[in-house]
Amino acid sequence: MDRKCELLVPAGGPEQLIAAVENGADAVYIGGRLFNARMNAGNFDDETLRSAVDFAHQRGVSVHVTMNTLLRDDEIGEALKYAAFLYETGVDALIVADLGLGKRISEVIPDFPLHLSTQGTIYSLAGVEAAGRLGFERVVLARELSLQEIQTICENTAMEIEVFIHGALCICYSGQCQLSRYFGGRSGNRGQCAQPCRLGYRSLTDTGAEAPAPLYPLSPGDLCLIDHLGALVSAGVTSLKVEGRMKSADYVGVVTSVYRKYLDRVCAGKSGRVEPEDREALAQIFNRGGFTDAYIRGDSGTELMSGDLPKHGGIYIGNVLRRVPGTDLLETKENLPVSLGDGVEIRGTELCGNVVTYCRKTKGKLHIGDIRGSVQPGDPIYRISSASQLAAVRKTYRHTGLDGGQEQRKTRVDIRIIGRGTCITAIGTHESGKRAEVRSGAFEPAAEPVDLERMEAALRKSGNTPFFIGRIRFDGDFGMRMKASQMNELRRRLLKEVADSLIVRRPKPEVMDFSFVQETQPRVMEYYFYTWERFLQSRNVLPSHDLPVVCVVPLAEYFRRFGEVGDGVNIVPYVSNVTRGREETVLRENFTEICEICRETGVYVGNPGWIQPFRSAGVPVYGDYGLNVYNSQSQAALDMLGVRFSVQSLESDDRSNGAIPLMTLQHEPEGRYLVSERYGVLEKVERPWSDQTLLVARDADKPSEDRLPARDAGCEVFRYYWK
Incomplete structure (x- = not known):
């Protein structure tokens, strides 16, 4: 290779x-x-x-x-x-x-x-x-x-x-997580993720029994x-x-x-x-x-998960033999790989640890300290940090700053020296292909030419620059008198010019003030269903708020059962934000039939990959939440791909929008419910047509006759996610 x-x-x-x-x-x-x-x-x-x-x-x-x-x-x-x-x-x-x-x-x-x-x-x-x-x-x-x-x-x-x-x-597909924003107001999609996925959750079955699962099922x-x-x-x-x-x-x-x-x-x-x-x-x-x-x-x-420790695990190095009576010292085997300055953690009934400030062999055993807290014989010891590792890596970068220093990483510069009369031209060619050139003033003529070996030695002294000198080539005649200080000055000037040639500056583009006009859409009340069965159970009890009602249903089920819809129900089927697996197979194997069915209704598409296939087949395409349309320019970008309209990003939704998708996972945690003391209960949505796991909040608001779901300013589609 x-x-x-x-x-x-x-x-x-x-x-x-x-x-x-x-x-x-x-x-x-x-x-x-x-x-x-x-x-x-x-x-x-x-x-x-x-x-x-x-x-x-x-x-x-x-x-x-x-x-x-x-x-x-x-x-x-x-x-x-x-x-x-x-x-x-x-x-x-x-x-x-x-x-x-x-x-x-x-x-x-x-x-x-x-x-x-x-x-x-x-x-x-x-x-x-x-x-x-x-x-x-x-x-x-x-x-x-x-x-x-x-x-x-x-x-x-x-x-x-x-x-x-x-x-x-991240346990969730990146870009598809609402957990931090929904529970804490800190959106990962806006750069403020609070990482609630790293917290502990109890895993429960459908019946409420404890499910055998790690304490950190989302970490x-x-x-x-x-x-x-x-x-x-x-x-x-x-x-x-x-x-x-x-x-x-x-x-x-x-x-x-x-x-x-x-x-x-x-x-x-x-x-x-x-x-x-x-x-x-x-x-x-x-x-x-x-x-x-x-x-x-x-x-x-299960090897994907961090188990019962969502933080740095360190390296297991041995076990506690006993605590030395009356001290903060622990006794271990003599060959325990630990040194002064290492960070250690003892994981027994409680976590305790410290930086090792005492480390001495005594009667065939090793005593380390100071370690406070409850420690029992047999408790495992983990080295959380290695003083020798940190000292070694710091030698690689603490010698310099952004303005230079004792450089370690150097790139190659080849030099060509051309002598003509009593002047010298020095040309430096960087390994990237960039080229720089400097010229000397006139030197005094000399009967004996410059000692080129001496000049080469001077040119190779790149010092505290980010360069090393590769090939040096001399052309022309050098019948001149040249001091060592002049050779050094020529080299310094040349390497500075090479360094400057590597700095990129471009003309600053002209950016006009940006303005936008929010296009309004007809006001619509949408109900989004995760399964066809839930749609059948709920279609006759949907609050309309005196708006046209549209039911958004999974295309992977709709294309087989569209005959069950009945009269007077407006349907738009959807392709989910991640289709890998069963949904992808259904769509590909039945695509011609699916397109025939969807040419009247159109289709919501939740990921960029399915826009072109449907558009090429003449099916009207609408953008779903997975495309993260959060501004008018995102819709304009999707317009270029043939998307007629997009529903707003989930970034604007709250509990009034029902059981919004909080996480889309490729991994499936154990149990049906994940219970957090801080955030409440997460529920896995069973979607028989999908290979991805979807988590929603169990306590999402019920659909209300009195209050419309939240939506962003300018968006007239009120959507409720029905669990």
Whole structure:
């Protein structure tokens, strides 16, 4: 295998960016001061971002900036101006989730590369192609895909494909989660996720009995695909992405260095077999109940989950023998792998731990401390942090800042020296192809030519620059007198010019003030049903609020049973936000018949991949909640794909809208109900036509004769989700 594949690493702040660059990242992704999905990270103000981009570019590293939240109409103008600043600054690509923002950027700054975030919920080749038609050149695939699905997409598209390979996993399809917003008012789609999925839940059966399930049934372990790099590269993936813009520089440095090592190996056709010490390094810096390869091999079982610990698990290193009487010291086996400065945690009846400040062998045993709390003989000991690991990784990035320092990562510069008369021209060619040139003043003529070996030695002293000197070539005559200080000055000037040539500055695009006109639609009362049976049970008791009533039903069931509808009932069938599995099979195997049935009613489509097939078949297409239409420009983007109208994003819905979809999962938790002391009860919706698990709030409001469901300003479709 001889193929280049990008290693894309997160940087939540300047220190993390330096750690990523110095440990081998090909590209970094960062958040600025506006509209990114990790607004609680350190992020970059405008001045620091400009310095960060220059620092990375001078070291051969690309910079992608996240603008991956949903936007209101009144925010799009500011977002466009910020995108113009990023373009001028030299940012290499924008990662965008909002289709409307992507549309406007592609119109205003057409040569600014756009990557569709994993928040776009793209899981199929058709979805990738739809993203391409909207102006995106790269798609970050949903994390739920198998290697075979990834390979099929890569083999059949010219689009760039990006895949997550390491870090935290969301249990819900990205972009389809409302849990944090619904219960706490902090929307993940708006960059403020409070992670209620990491809390404990009791799992109950239909009868209310306890179901055998982990305490944290919505908390997956951390993704680790270090063993699958060769397969992903062979599949044709463009970019391998590490998650973690909230993580420390230490984490970024360790993870980057390990993945750099094995990615280089597999790209060079060598074995990607992971050495035990590298696997341990990844686990030591952070793991959540161990690691999982998630869905890369297909469906994932219980090993996907973090178990009974939703935080850093550390590494198990041994057990407590006893507490030394009258002290805060614990006695363990003599060979326990622990040192001063390590962080340890004892997991017995309670969690307790500390940084090891005492570590001494005594009579064939090891005493460590200070550890307070209830500890019993036999309690397991976990090393949460390793002082030696942290010291080693900090040596890779704490020697420099964004303005330079003792550089470790260096890129190659070849130099050509041309002597003519008593003047010298120095040409530096960077490994990227960028070229710089400087000329000397006139030197004194000399009978003896300059000692070229001495000049070469002076030219190779690249010092605290981000460069090392490759080939040096001398052409012409050098019959001149040249001091060592003059040689050094020539080198310094040349390398500065090379560094400046790597800084990208573009003309700032002109961004006009953005205004919008909210188009109103006819007022309609919609009832959305998760199953056909629930529709049949409820169709005669639907409050109309003196509005036309439309029943929105699953197409996978409707096409077989549309004859049961009866007179006077308006139906629009829907394709769900994720169709992988049974629903996809039903749609594909019966597509001709389905289209014949739906040409009168039209069809709601919840993901981009099914828009074009229905439109090409002459079926009216409407956008459903899964498309996350949160502004007028998103609807305008979908208009380009042939979508006539879209229902509003769930971001505007509340309990009055009924049992709105809170999470769409590929994984199925045990039990029927998940009970949280803080948030109440989540309920799994049984959908016999789907392979995905849908969670809703059990206590959602009942449909009211007196009050219409919530809807966004300007949207005249009042929708109620009927459980």
